[in-house]
Amino acid sequence: MTPVIQTRGLAKRYRRVRALSDCTITVPEGRISALIGPNGAGKTTLLRLLAGLARPTAGQMAVLGGTPRQDPAFLAGIGYLAQEIPLYKRFTAEDHIGIGAHLNPRWDAASARDRLRSLNIPLDRAVGRLSGGQRAQVALTLTLAKRPRLLLLDEPVAALDPLARRNFLATLAAAVADGGLTVVLSSHLLADLERVADHLILLAASRVQLCGDIDALLAEHHVLVGPRKDTTAIEKTRTVVQAVRTARQTTLLVRGNAPVIDPDWESAEVGLEEMVLGYMGQDTPPPIAHLTTVGEDQ
Amino acid sequence: MTWLVWRQHRIQLLIGAAILAVFAVLLLVTGLQMASQWHSALVACTATHSCGDQGGLFLGNRAVGFLVITTLGAPVLAGLFWGAPLVAAELETGTSQFAWMQSITRRRWLAIKAGWMLLAAAVWGGVISALVTWWSGPDNALHLDAFNPGRFDIMGLVPVAYALFAMALGIAAGTLLRRTLPALAITLAGFIAVRAVIALWLRPHYMSAVTVFYKVTAGYTPRGSYWQLAQGILGPDGRAISTDTVGPVIAGVPASYLPASCAPPNAGAGPIAPSCARALARFHGFVTYQPAGRYWTFQGIETGIFVALAAILLTVTAVALLRRDA
Numbered sequence: 001m002t003p004v005i006q007t008r009g010l011a012k013r014y015r016r017v018r019a020l021s022d023c024t025i026t027v028p029e030g031r032i033s034a035l036i037g038p039n040g041a042g043k044t045t046l047l048r049l050l051a052g053l054a055r056p057t058a059g060q061m062a063v064l065g066g067t068p069r070q071d072p073a074f075l076a077g078i079g080y081l082a083q084e085i086p087l088y089k090r091f092t093a094e095d096h097i098g099i100g101a102h103l104n105p106r107w108d109a110a111s112a113r114d115r116l117r118s119l120n121i122p123l124d125r126a127v128g129r130l131s132g133g134q135r136a137q138v139a140l141t142l143t144l145a146k147r148p149r150l151l152l153l154d155e156p157v158a159a160l161d162p163l164a165r166r167n168f169l170a171t172l173a174a175a176v177a178d179g180g181l182t183v184v185l186s187s188h189l190l191a192d193l194e195r196v197a198d199h200l201i202l203l204a205a206s207r208v209q210l211c212g213d214i215d216a217l218l219a220e221h222h223v224l225v226g227p228r229k230d231t232t233a234i235e236k237t238r239t240v241v242q243a244v245r246t247a248r249q250t251t252l253l254v255r256g257n258a259p260v261i262d263p264d265w266e267s268a269e270v271g272l273e274e275m276v277l278g279y280m281g282q283d284t285p286p287p288i289a290h291l292t293t294v295g296e297d298q
Numbered sequence: 299m300t301w302l303v304w305r306q307h308r309i310q311l312l313i314g315a316a317i318l319a320v321f322a323v324l325l326l327v328t329g330l331q332m333a334s335q336w337h338s339a340l341v342a343c344t345a346t347h348s349c350g351d352q353g354g355l356f357l358g359n360r361a362v363g364f365l366v367i368t369t370l371g372a373p374v375l376a377g378l379f380w381g382a383p384l385v386a387a388e389l390e391t392g393t394s395q396f397a398w399m400q401s402i403t404r405r406r407w408l409a410i411k412a413g414w415m416l417l418a419a420a421v422w423g424g425v426i427s428a429l430v431t432w433w434s435g436p437d438n439a440l441h442l443d444a445f446n447p448g449r450f451d452i453m454g455l456v457p458v459a460y461a462l463f464a465m466a467l468g469i470a471a472g473t474l475l476r477r478t479l480p481a482l483a484i485t486l487a488g489f490i491a492v493r494a495v496i497a498l499w500l501r502p503h504y505m506s507a508v509t510v511f512y513k514v515t516a517g518y519t520p521r522g523s524y525w526q527l528a529q530g531i532l533g534p535d536g537r538a539i540s541t542d543t544v545g546p547v548i549a550g551v552p553a554s555y556l557p558a559s560c561a562p563p564n565a566g567a568g569p570i571a572p573s574c575a576r577a578l579a580r581f582h583g584f585v586t587y588q589p590a591g592r593y594w595t596f597q598g599i600e601t602g603i604f605v606a607l608a609a610i611l612l613t614v615t616a617v618a619l620l621r622r623d624a
Contacts, residue, residue, distance in 0.1 A: 051399065054623035070620070076401035086392035088306070095305065096396075102301050103400035139396075146400070 002065060003028045004150050004182040005050060010059035012045050018206050019045040023059065025201055025211040027184060032176055034193035034214075035186035037203035038280055043186040044083060046203065047152045050184070051080035064150055076105050079148030083155045085139045089128030093121065093138045097145065104146050112145035115171070119164075132159045140168060144175065151175075153185040157192050169196045190276050200272075202279050209279040214272060221275050224252040226265040233262065242278040253278040299402060299410040310380055311418055318425050321365075328362045329433040336436035366433060369452045372426050373460035374489040376419040381468020382481040384415055385619070389476045398624055408619055412612060416465050423461030427453060438523060445525035445593050447497055454597045459604035464489050466608035470615045496603060502527055502588070504599045509586040514549040515570075515578050522590030534580040548574075551581050 052068030512518035
């Protein structure tokens with residue numbers, strides 16, 4: 001089956017600034033993909049390119065089987081919600097549902113009203129007078145009501161409280177389970193999305209660091225802990241993502257499943273957050289403190 | 299989409315309609331009064347053969363007359379209040395991102411939005427112009443000034459074209475600048491500048507003007523509501539003479555150019571002395587003007603120019619909106 005999203009060498013440059021470089025990703029159908037990266041990594045740029053709101057300066061992409069373009073059929077398949085949660089402030093939620101009904105072929109007004117009522121959001125109040133969280137819920141509801149095949153959400157849970165966040169992610173997971181929907185949702189916090197995502201796109205410094213099935217990615221990453229020594233032997237067979245060297249020991253985050261023969265190294269499974277933070281190049285707080293303990297026990 | 303346009307702009311449109319309604323009532327009431335005044339004045343003066351002197355008529359409607367003159371500015375209001383915010387406000391608040399992620403192309407979104415607002419602008423300009431044209435009927439008949447700058451601009455077809463142009467200018471400025479306030483300023487300045495340039499320097503040359511030379515003793519006035527571009531007196535050497543003097547003037551010629559036999563008190567008292575008549579015969583008056591019969595041709599040409607400018611601006615808008623990232 002053709003993936004819902006496939007890009008090759010996608011790049012976007014705003015005057016002098018590279019917002020996205022050499023972006024090659026694939027997202028298969030039916031996935032919930034977490035688009036993770038620090039602020040300014042290019043997440044919004046990538047989503048806007050996929051939605052057809054911006055044009056790439058280089059590279060190719062196929063979204064829902066075609067290039068993003070100004071065409072009602074393509075647009076009907078895409079649900080995009082910008083970070084700014086754009087809504088007409090003086091219009092009510094009901095007004096917005098009316099707009100959607102006039103402008104979309106597969107509009108599900110009934111479920112939109114049901115969802116907002118269940119969230120106790122007044123349908124007849126101007127959205128400018130709703131709270132930030134309620135506005136976000138209205139916008140999300142409208143995006144879902146379009147019944148898109150690909151949902152692109154830019155920081156959708158940022159404005160929600162923890163309960164609403166969980167509620168929203170559950171709604172999303174249920175919609176995906178019903179079939180025919182693929183989701184890419186961005187956040188700079190992995191914890192937001194870990195619960196529902198089964199696919200990961202990791203952006204840092206405007207480049208794709210990782211893209212793929214989360215379980216598969218975890219399976220090919222390991223943490224190696226050993227004495228402070230030369231690591232060239234390991235670097236020959238595996239990619240060292242991150243190396244933390246202290247006076248006594250070396251901790252490596254490595255990619256690749258080649259066996260480590262040197263008995264000095266302890267290999268351990270890696271958690272999603274460790275892996276992601278390793279790629280982001282952030283100062284991971286002693287990533288592997290508990291592993292050290294395990295090593296000493298042995 | 300039409301529904302969205304109406305839902306978004308109905309308040310603005312209703313305010314516009316209310317202003318039109320008030321204006322219409324005012325002009326209908328005073329216009330009917332004027333028409334009957336004019337009619338009875340004509341009846342009265344025909345009876346006494348004194349129709350040459352009706353200058354004092356209609357003085358009672360100064361306030362409304364002033365209001366009518368201010369309709370010179372009416373077209374630009376459409377561009378300021380309806381045009382400039384049309385796209386800019388959506389870009390500013392980000393609501394364009396909402397609209398553009400519905401299943402409608404940006405091209406169609408712009409076409410429908412701009413289309414309805416252009417229609418509204420045309421109605422705005424058209425209704426005002428129709429009222430002003432009708433209201434000014436007796437006044438035009440009295441003063442024969444419908445072709446003059448300032449009068450030409452508020453009657454007939456051109457106010458519709460001005461309103462379309464103002465609307466297109468507002469939309470284009472708003473789209474290119476992406477902000478309402480600067481777009482308002484550009485719309486106002488641009489409208490005034492373009493209108494002034496065309497009215498002052500282009501309009502007189504839509505067709506080559508007619509120049510008539512005449513004997514100063516006979517005088518000459520073109521027929522109907524002509525538009526006078528220049529007039530003056532040519533001296534015996536064929537060059538224009540300065541008529542801008544404080545002294546006495548005989549048949550348009552300052553007395554300083556003429557022999558003493560022309561000078562008052564001789565002049566006016568009885569027949570002109572033969573020497574004076576011979577001197578006057580060497581002077582010619584001229585008037586350069588656009589004949590009254592060209593009025594509608596000029597209206598058509600000016601309308602065409604402004605409609606074409608509006609079309610260019612809308613094309614620029616569409617290209618900018620579709621080429622640029624959203």
